[in-house]
Amino acid sequence: MASFDLNAISSALNDPGRTVSGVDFSGRSLKLDTEQDAKPIIDAINACPDLQYLTLTGNTLGVAAAKAIAKALENRPELKTARFSDMFTGRMKTEIPPALSALGDGMIQAGARLTSLDLSDNAFGPIGVEGLAKLLQSDVCSQLQELRLNNNGLGITGGRLLAKALSASPKKLKIFIAGRNRLENDGATALAGVFQSMGTLEEIAMPQNGIYHAGISALSEAFKQNPRLACLNLNDNTIGPKGAAAIAMALPKLKNLKSINFGDCLLKSKGASALARGLKDHCVQLESLDLSHNEIGSGACMELVDALSSLPDCAERLSRVVLAGNSLGGAANKKTIKDKLGPSAELSDGEGSEEEFVSDSDEDGTDESDGDNSEDSATEDARHMDPAGDVVRDLALDSSGVEEVESDVGRFLKEPTVENLNKLGPDAAKLIDVHFQSIHDQESLIQAYVEALCCVSGLSRESPAAGRVARDLYPLLVGRAKQQWLLANTVLAALQLIKSENKNYKIRWSVPPCYSVLASQIDATYFPAALRDTLRFFISSKLEVLAPEVKAAVEMYPNLYT
Numbered sequence: 048m049a050s051f052d053l054n055a056i057s058s059a060l061n062d063p064g065r066t067v068s069g070v071d072f073s074g075r076s077l078k079l080d081t082e083q084d085a086k087p088i089i090d091a092i093n094a095c096p097d098l099q100y101l102t103l104t105g106n107t108l109g110v111a112a113a114k115a116i117a118k119a120l121e122n123r124p125e126l127k128t129a130r131f132s133d134m135f136t137g138r139m140k141t142e143i144p145p146a147l148s149a150l151g152d153g154m155i156q157a158g159a160r161l162t163s164l165d166l167s168d169n170a171f172g173p174i175g176v177e178g179l180a181k182l183l184q185s186d187v188c189s190q191l192q193e194l195r196l197n198n199n200g201l202g203i204t205g206g207r208l209l210a211k212a213l214s215a216s217p218k219k220l221k222i223f224i225a226g227r228n229r230l231e232n233d234g235a236t237a238l239a240g241v242f243q244s245m246g247t248l249e250e251i252a253m254p255q256n257g258i259y260h261a262g263i264s265a266l267s268e269a270f271k272q273n274p275r276l277a278c279l280n281l282n283d284n285t286i287g288p289k290g291a292a293a294i295a296m297a298l299p300k301l302k303n304l305k306s307i308n309f310g311d312c313l314l315k316s317k318g319a320s321a322l323a324r325g326l327k328d329h330c331v332q333l334e335s336l337d338l339s340h341n342e343i344g345s346g347a348c349m350e351l352v353d354a355l356s357s358l359p360d361c362a363e364r365l366s367r368v369v370l371a372g373n374s375l376g377g378a379a380n381k382k383t384i385k386d387k388l389g390p391s392a393e394l395s396d397g398e399g400s401e402e403e404f405v406s407d408s409d410e411d412g413t414d415e416s417d418g419d420n421s422e423d424s425a426t427e428d429a430r431h432m433d434p435a436g437d438v439v440r441d442l443a444l445d446s447s448g449v450e451e452v453e454s455d456v457g458r459f460l461k462e463p464t465v466e467n468l469n470k471l472g473p474d475a476a477k478l479i480d481v482h483f484q485s486i487h488d489q490e491s492l493i494q495a496y497v498e499a500l501c502c503v504s505g506l507s508r509e510s511p512a513a514g515r516v517a518r519d520l521y522p523l524l525v526g527r528a529k530q531q532w533l534l535a536n537t538v539l540a541a542l543q544l545i546k547s548e549n550k551n552y553k554i555r556w557s558v559p560p561c562y563s564v565l566a567s568q569i570d571a572t573y574f575p576a577a578l579r580d581t582l583r584f585f586i587s588s589k590l591e592v593l594a595p596e597v598k599a600a601v602e603m604y605p606n607l608y609t
Contacts, residue, residue, distance in 0.1 A: 068095060068097045068098070068099055069101055070088070070091045070098060071100070072091070072102060072106060073103070077106040078137075079106060079107065079108050080109040082111055082112065085108075086115075088119075089119045092123065098125055099125060099126065100126070101128070102130040103130065104131070104165075105134075107134065108135065108138075110580055112146075113145075113147075114149040117154075120156075121153050126154060126157065126159040126161065129161055131150070131164075131166050131169070132165045132197075135170075140531075140532030140535060141535040141575075141577040141578050142580070146178070147171070148181065150182075152181075154187045155182065158186070160190045161187055162191060162193065163192065166179070167199070169199055170199060172536070173205035173208060173536075175199065176209050176212065177545065179209075179212065180211075180212040183213060184215040188218070189216060189218075191220060192220060192221045193222040194222070196209070196225045197252075198226065198227040200228065201234065202234070203231050203233045204546055205228070205234070207237045210241050211237075214241050218241070219247045221248060222248075223242070223252070224250075224252045225238075226252055226280075228256055229256060230257070230258060231257045232261045235253065235262035236261070238266075239262075239266045242273060243269040243272045245273065246272050246274075247273065249278070250276075251278070251280070252278070253284070254282035255282065255284070257284065258281070258286075259284075259290070260289035260290035260293070263290030267294045270300075270301060273301075274300055277303050277304060278304075278305065279301075280307075281308070281312065282311060283311040283312065285313050286309060288317040291309075291314050291322050292321045294322065294325065295326075298325035298330060299325065302330070302332070305334045307333065307337070308335075309322075310339040310340060310341070313341060313342065314341040315341065316346065319341065319348070320347045320350050323353070324354070326351070328358070332364070334364060335365075335367040335368075336365075337369040338351065339393075342373065344374050345376035345380055348374070348376070349376075349384075355388065356388060361387075362389040365388060366391055369393040371393050371394060375394055375395075381394055455471055456479055457482070459471060463505070463506065463556065465506050465512075465513065468506060468512070468513055468516065471516075476520045480520075483496055483499070493533055496523075497524065497534070497541050498541065498556075499520070500517060500520045500521065502556045503516050503520060504517040504556070504563075505557035505561055507563060518564060518568060521571075521574075525575060525578075531575055535577075535578055535581050535582070538582065539585055541554070542562065543558055543593070544582075545585070558594075562601050563603070565607065566604035566606055582607070586608045
């Protein structure tokens with residue numbers, strides 16, 4: 048019987064001289080719902096003698112199709128590159144986690160070792176990271192060098208979950224791309240901790256993430272531990288003067304920097320001056336610098352130009368220096384800049400007068416301090432509801448002489464007791480449904496409805512009537528919810544399967560009975576299949592870490608996790 052030489056197999060898979068081959072279905076706009084729909088891709092995978100890459104960009108996969116493709120991947124340990132960007136267009140967010148999890152399981156079963164993973168332009172949000180966590184923590188990603196998660200709507204919670212998954216086992220990433228994800232300070236800080244331990248990063252791109260100086264400062268500390276960093280893109284975050292000072296402290300350690308993009312980062316003159324001091328004599332390989340539209344005055348612009356031109360080879364080395372949208376001074380200043388930087392200089396004045404950019408009197412005052420206090424205030428969590436499910440608005444009404452009348456439904460929602468529920472009578476579900484019909488915003492409606500459902504479900508062990516009302520509420524809720532991904536997010540948070548992004552969110556109900564009621568409804572014909580799959584995916588993956596009383600309740604109903 049022939050024996051396998053594992054060392055020979057490993058050497059063959061990692062031979063740099065191998066001809067690159069794989070399967071590419073990019074841009075075909077295929078809608079793949081079933082296993083039969085996925086058959087052309089499966090056949091191509093099976094027919095490829097050496098599947099080093101698989102590209103599915105620009106198609107849309109449902110759960111069944113993803114599972115079928117995953118099955119084909121179970122026999123392809125040679126896979127190195129997975130390009131899965133823009134792959135769920137038109138899909139509900141509830142479909143994405145189980146689909147991603149299935150593809151990951153296929154690669155895990157195969158024992159593949161990815162070097163590149165691209166999941167950009169899939170707006171899967173925090174729950175999508177849950178679907179990715181197992182893959183990122185597995186040996187499949189132990190040799191990962193390139194991770195692209197651009198435009199995924201991760202949010203703060205997704206950023207934290209991503210950082211947790213990446214830190215579970217040592218990673219040696221070279222490229223990390225995560226623009227347009229609303230990571231904000233907390234998400235950026237969590238990822239900075241991971242970057243600091245890597246030490247191998249060569250490119251970091253995190254534009255348009257709502258990061259202020261606190262998050263920038265955390266990232267700057269991580270940059271110091273990655274001396275091979277060559278490309279740094281933080282465009283359209285609020286770096287400000289304080290963040291610029293933190294980055295300037297890191298620049299002397301980054302001798303390999305070739306490209307910096309800090310456009311639209313509100314650096315102002317003080318921040319630009321700090322960067323000029325950090326750049327001078329240190330970034331000796333810098334080729335491209337974008338500091339456009341940063342409210343920099345002409346004096347600070349000249350400081351930057353002097354810093355960049357301090358080395359004799361700057362004219363040959365610099366390919367692009369963008370100072371457009373700042374105050375550059377008169378024609379003499381511009382000529383001086385052109386003379387010093389050569390053809391690399393891209394110049395145009397800002398929209399306002401030079402004086403408005405020169406003044407830095409408020410740079411450490413209202414701009415920065417207001418940013419600290421308000422940067423999270425305009426997020427989706429800014430809408431709050433009272434316990435009765437009504438949206439709280441800042442209205443000043445004259446209530447003198449008017450006695451407030453509270454409905455029985457409102458009283459129950461504020462105090463969810465069996466006694467208050469019984470006061471609603473035999474048509475309690477319909478009364479609660481009518482109570483919420485005045486809420487027109489979908490997010491507020493779903494939030495209020497799910498909380499009411501959980502308040503009722505939480506009483507089902509004490510009262511059989513509560514169980515009946517809860518079972519009546521489920522189809523009404525599903526009928527009212529027009530955004531299934533939002534419904535899934537809200538239910539997952541209510542069942543403590545994910546953390547709510549609302550910092551003021553509180554569980555006001557007993558969770559274990561909620562699972563009992565859910566078990567009675569999850570297989571009903573009205574229950575959305577995508578929501579059912581998502582709930583089962585999260586329940587099964589979280590089962591071992593649930594609170595003991597919750598885990599005991601779930602294990603009584605196998606249909607919740609199998």
